[in-house]
Amino acid sequence: MIYSADIKKLPRHYLPVDFEIKDWEGLLPFFQELEEREIESVTALEQWLKDASELEAAISEEVCWRQIKMTCDTENKDLEASFTYFMMEIQPKMQPYSDRLNKKLLDSPFINELDTNKYFTYLRNVKKNIDLFEEKNIPLIAELNVLQQQFGVIAGKMTVNVNGQEYTLQQAARFLEDPDRNLREEVYHKINKRRLEDKVALNELFSTLLAKRNEVALNAGFKSYTEFRFLELGRFDYTPEDCFQFHEAVKVHVMPLVNELYEAKKKKLGLDTLRPWDIDAEPKGVKPLHPFESGTELTEKAINCFNQLKPFFGDCLQKMKTLGHLDLDSRKGKAPGGYNCPLAESGAPFIFMNAAGQLDDVTTMVHEGGHAIHSFLSHPLELNGFKDYPMEIAEVASMSMELFSMEYWNVFFKTPEELHRAKEQQLERVITIFPWIAIIDKFQHWIYKNPNHSVAERANAWIEISDEFTSPVLNYDGLDDYRSYGWQRQLHLYEVPFYYIEYGIAQLGAIGMWQQFKKDKEAALNHYINALSLGATTTLPKLFNAAGLEFNFSPEYISKLMRFVKSEMEA
Numbered sequence: 001m002i003y004s005a006d007i008k009k010l011p012r013h014y015l016p017v018d019f020e021i022k023d024w025e026g027l028l029p030f031f032q033e034l035e036e037r038e039i040e041s042v043t044a045l046e047q048w049l050k051d052a053s054e055l056e057a058a059i060s061e062e063v064c065w066r067q068i069k070m071t072c073d074t075e076n077k078d079l080e081a082s083f084t085y086f087m088m089e090i091q092p093k094m095q096p097y098s099d100r101l102n103k104k105l106l107d108s109p110f111i112n113e114l115d116t117n118k119y120f121t122y123l124r125n126v127k128k129n130i131d132l133f134e135e136k137n138i139p140l141i142a143e144l145n146v147l148q149q150q151f152g153v154i155a156g157k158m159t160v161n162v163n164g165q166e167y168t169l170q171q172a173a174r175f176l177e178d179p180d181r182n183l184r185e186e187v188y189h190k191i192n193k194r195r196l197e198d199k200v201a202l203n204e205l206f207s208t209l210l211a212k213r214n215e216v217a218l219n220a221g222f223k224s225y226t227e228f229r230f231l232e233l234g235r236f237d238y239t240p241e242d243c244f245q246f247h248e249a250v251k252v253h254v255m256p257l258v259n260e261l262y263e264a265k266k267k268k269l270g271l272d273t274l275r276p277w278d279i280d281a282e283p284k285g286v287k288p289l290h291p292f293e294s295g296t297e298l299t300e301k302a303i304n305c306f307n308q309l310k311p312f313f314g315d316c317l318q319k320m321k322t323l324g325h326l327d328l329d330s331r332k333g334k335a336p337g338g339y340n341c342p343l344a345e346s347g348a349p350f351i352f353m354n355a356a357g358q359l360d361d362v363t364t365m366v367h368e369g370g371h372a373i374h375s376f377l378s379h380p381l382e383l384n385g386f387k388d389y390p391m392e393i394a395e396v397a398s399m400s401m402e403l404f405s406m407e408y409w410n411v412f413f414k415t416p417e418e419l420h421r422a423k424e425q426q427l428e429r430v431i432t433i434f435p436w437i438a439i440i441d442k443f444q445h446w447i448y449k450n451p452n453h454s455v456a457e458r459a460n461a462w463i464e465i466s467d468e469f470t471s472p473v474l475n476y477d478g479l480d481d482y483r484s485y486g487w488q489r490q491l492h493l494y495e496v497p498f499y500y501i502e503y504g505i506a507q508l509g510a511i512g513m514w515q516q517f518k519k520d521k522e523a524a525l526n527h528y529i530n531a532l533s534l535g536a537t538t539t540l541p542k543l544f545n546a547a548g549l550e551f552n553f554s555p556e557y558i559s560k561l562m563r564f565v566k567s568e569m570e571a
Contacts, residue, residue, distance in 0.1 A: 003312045003377070005315035005318070005376060006315075007319060009347060010345050014030070019058070021058060021059060021090075023089070024090050027094070031055075031094070034048065034055070035101060041110060045105075045108055049105070050383065054384075057345045058344075060345075061345040061346060063086055063087075064342075064343055064350075066079075066082050070149065070152075071152055073334065074156040074333055083149065092141075092142045102130050105123075105126055106127065111123075120539075121537060128231055134219045140219070144216070147205065147208060148209065148494055152491070154201055155335065156333055158197075160190040160191060162186075168332055168356075170330040172190070174357060176188060179284045179286060179287075188277035192479075192482040195489060199485045203458075210447065211451070214451040229498045233499070238505075243442075243445065244445075249555035249559075250435060251468065253558050254435065255469065258431060258434075258471050261432065262473035262474055265279065269283055274474055291358075291359060291361070291412035291422070295326070295329040302366065306366075319348050320351065320372060325349065325351065326350075327350075327351070327352050328353050335352075337353075337354065338354065338364045339352050340398075347376070351371075351372060352368075353365065362409070362412055367398040369405075371398045373397060374389065374397040377532040381537065385536065386537050389543075391499065391502045392505045392509075393543045395502050395505070395509075396531075396549070397528075397532050399510035400528060403426075403511070403517070404513075404524075404525075406422075424569065427565060435469035437504040439468075439469050440490055440493070443487060444497065444498050462486065466486065505553055508561055509549050511561045512548075512549045513547060516548055518568075527546070528547060530547070
């Protein structure tokens with residue numbers, strides 16, 4: 001099949017072509033019409049679904065743009081006010097109508113005439129949303145949607161001075177690769193001390209979020225926020241117990257490899273003791289990798305890289321560039337992190353990141369580029385709900401692209417030696433990311449199991465869990481204060497609770513995709529494209545199967561994949 005990046009904005013048939021979402025009063029007539037419409041056949045029901053989907057897509061795109069603009073400039077109060085207005089004044093009024101529309105669908109006498117295969121996951125999600133809805137939660141959820149964004153506002157203001165120049169924390173992180181150990185240590189302390197300046201504000205923000213999330217779950221009749229959130233995230237195919245199994249598997253099968261890597265790093269640097277500011281360092285005489293100078297250069301090189309992998313992939317990034325859907329450079333006042341934001345109506349998504357000229361930025365770009373490909377491939381699907389793919393397969397899309405694209409990183413690294421170093425560091429990251437995933441996920445399980453904990457208990461739990469997954473090769477002596485608040489740098493804890501185990505599940509899937517790629521590039525890419533084109537139209541295990549993968553994160557499977565990665569590193 002020939003795929004095209006010439007993505008088109010969805011034509012409107014239900015909403016006026018020039019309709020803009022400004023306030024609730026403008027939206028209300030469409031919700032009322034959908035609620036009151038008589039449905040007298042399965043054909044009419046399917047048309048009703050299409051009309052509702054068109055409304056959903058327009059609303060989704062509107063709120064996405066408001067969030068994008070706000071994260072690109074957290075200091076602009078008008079942009080923040082625009083996002084807040086939507087979340088506090090429009091979203092809450094939509095929710096009762098959405099619930100009634102969901103019930104109208106499930107109560108329809110024609111629902112049994114719908115194609116079972118086509119609508120299975122869609123209807124499952126509708127039922128899920130009904131089970132989650134509780135009118136008392138509407139104002140709480142509105143507050144949460146606004147409060148969550150305050151993390152970016154606080155973190156976006158964080159800067160440090162290095163050698164007389166101001167840097168964002170993302171920009172300053174590149175000094176941690178410098179061969180000068182004294183400089184690395186200085187910058188490490190500066191970054192962490194700057195974070196500590198906002199530790200109270202970030203603790204208070206998190207405590208507020210925690211209390212409100214717990215209240216939401218109890219209001220909806222759930223025993224805990226864990227139970228509520230697992231359903232909300234659509235985790236139909238695995239349980240908290242599976243997550244606990246994953247944590248143990250990381251200890252047993254991944255940590256020995258991490259220890260080996262850190263021992264090798266210590267030897268490479270000629271150190272008696274490996275400190276946290278040494279992890280990303282280069283030996284004396286070796287310049288840190290510097291794959292690009294600016295976001296513009298990163299864009300061009302990423303397009304070139306994707307073109308070599310598959311021209312369709314490069315075309316997708318080129319389309320986003322043409323539309324102005326890339327904001328890549330780190331700057332003061334910009335929210336931290338990176339994301340790909342699908343735009344339900346327009347089709348071509350938006351990539352946001354904080355590039356500072358490091359290898360990690362290349363990884364982030366191709367990672368978000370993988371998400372973008374997913375957005376392009378799922379856009380033609382008939383209903384908005386068909387495109388709402390599970391996050392586990394979404395991260396397979398992004399993490400597989402990190403590994404696929406390595407074969408063409410010569411566009412970023414001009415010498416064989418630099419290219420070898422880049423690939424080596426990327427594969428090290430594939431292994432070392434697992435302990436961090438396990439820490440974040442296990443910490444979240446502890447938090448929501450113990451919602452009434454104190455700030456001191458939170459810090460102690462974080463340290464205890466971190467210790468389980470921290471290599472004994474790494475020396476943290478004298479750094480307890482930094483470590484106690486290390487969790488505050490992870491935006492997912494604030495903005496998307498319980499989201500993180502997805503990266504672990506998906507990393508296993510990505511390694512499996514890479515195994516396929518090493519054997520047969522075209523077959524692997526076909527599996528990849530086929531799976532992503534399905535969107536959310538089938539179950540998670542079947543999406544993995546479509547990609548030629550097992551949906552499996554057992555200790556045995558993890559051990560097998562780790563052996564493969566190790567063999568590739570030694571090759």
